[in-house]
Amino acid sequence: MKINYECGACFLRQAKEAMDLATDDEDVKIELMNDIFTYLSSNFYKDTNSNKTGSTIHSMIKDKTGCYDPYIKEKIAGNEIALKYLPVVKEVLNQNNSLENHVKIAIIGNILDFGAFTLDTDVGSLINSALKRDLAIKDINEFEDALKKYDEVLYLVDNTGEIVFDKLLLSKIKQYDLNITIAVKSKPIINDACMEDAINVGLDEFGKIVEIGAGTVGYVDSEISEEFREIFNSHDFVISKGMGNYEGLTEIDLSDKEVFFLLCSKCTTISKNIGVNLQDMLLLRNSN
Known part of the structure; x- marks a missing residue:
């Protein structure tokens, strides 16, 4: 299934939640959110695969925080x-x-x-x-x-x-x-x-x-x-x-x-x- 405009807010909500579970470092969270904004700015289009986009965001959070099972x-x-x-x-x-x-x-x-x-x-x-x-x-x-x-x-x-x-x-x-x-x-x-x-x-x-x-x-x-x-x-x-x-x-x-x-x-x-x-x-x- 492809994304629509509502998916953007959901990606960010879930990213915030995963970051809060993965780390207490506010500086890392700022860097991560900046990285995610940059990623979405280049990959958020009507024909984008929603699952792959969400998976990439979670991988970014895991890699930067070193927490591979936040949930x-x-x-x-x-x-x-x-x-x-x-x-x-x-x-x-x-x-x-x-x-x-x-x-x-x-x-x-x-x-x-x-x-x-x-x-x-x-x-x-x-x-x-x-x-x-x-x-x-x-x-x-x-x-x-x-x-x-x-x-x-x-x-x-x-x-x-x-x-x-x-x-x-x-x-x-x-x-x-x-x-x-x-x-x-x-x-x-x-x-x-x-x-x-x-x-x-x-x-x-x-x-x-x-x-x-x-x-x-x-x-x-x-x-x-x-x-x-x-x-x-x-x-x-x-x-x-x-x-x-x-x-x-x-x-x-x-x-x-x-x-x-x-x-x-x-x-x-x-x-x-x-x-x-x-x-x-x-x-x-x-x-x-």
């Missing part, structure tokens, strides 16, 4: 929030064990995104509210058809915390006798899940965990490893979690695949792109 405390907090609400969502599934409800719970997990929300956001209240709402787009019949049609699926995870809820959907998918490959980031980026995070919550119980070969905001096709490209190309059925993966995957040709995007739309740019309201949750099949 480590937020990742821990995300897991704590997910674990706190896990009994609640399990009770929901006890009352309604449908595939749609499992999908909904996995999408609610996508709310746990400190890259999209400010640090003082009351995430707990957002989850409680989301549990009472229906999906704005729910291509659930097509999704179940794909689960029955294919022998294997590639599951692109998003954030720590969120992956706790992903386990519930992965468990449901297993009932369809699919082989699951779970893709994580190779290096820390915002609060996205890496290999250690995935193993710590037990995702390896449901399938093989692989790394995409990069630590980028969402999926950036030019940055993935050749090893992961082979894995991606070999899968006809892909489940994509989160906004970053949606932004990245919509930049490439998916005509030979069935891709299902599971996300909560947390920015107006993506909401307009899809045609939904802010904070809407959706299960969207790509139109290949």
Whole structure:
């Protein structure tokens, strides 16, 4: 997905947040913001790739501060929030064990995104509210058809915390006798899940965990490893979690695949792109 004018303010907001987490040195922050202004002045155009731009800004912050995982405390907090609400969502599934409800719970997990929300956001209240709402787009019949049609699926995870809820959907998918490959980031980026995070919550119980070969905001096709490209190309059925993966995957040709995007739309740019309201949750099949 390409940027629009609103992305500029978001890049700067997230840059400030990452800098505040990475260092207390005000002089370094001034230098960094100057560097980011310079970078954006040469790279902020209508056809610019949003994921690659955001990834570059985060790399600039890491390199100058020497802090390569600024969101480590937020990742821990995300897991704590997910674990706190896990009994609640399990009770929901006890009352309604449908595939749609499992999908909904996995999408609610996508709310746990400190890259999209400010640090003082009351995430707990957002989850409680989301549990009472229906999906704005729910291509659930097509999704179940794909689960029955294919022998294997590639599951692109998003954030720590969120992956706790992903386990519930992965468990449901297993009932369809699919082989699951779970893709994580190779290096820390915002609060996205890496290999250690995935193993710590037990995702390896449901399938093989692989790394995409990069630590980028969402999926950036030019940055993935050749090893992961082979894995991606070999899968006809892909489940994509989160906004970053949606932004990245919509930049490439998916005509030979069935891709299902599971996300909560947390920015107006993506909401307009899809045609939904802010904070809407959706299960969207790509139109290949």
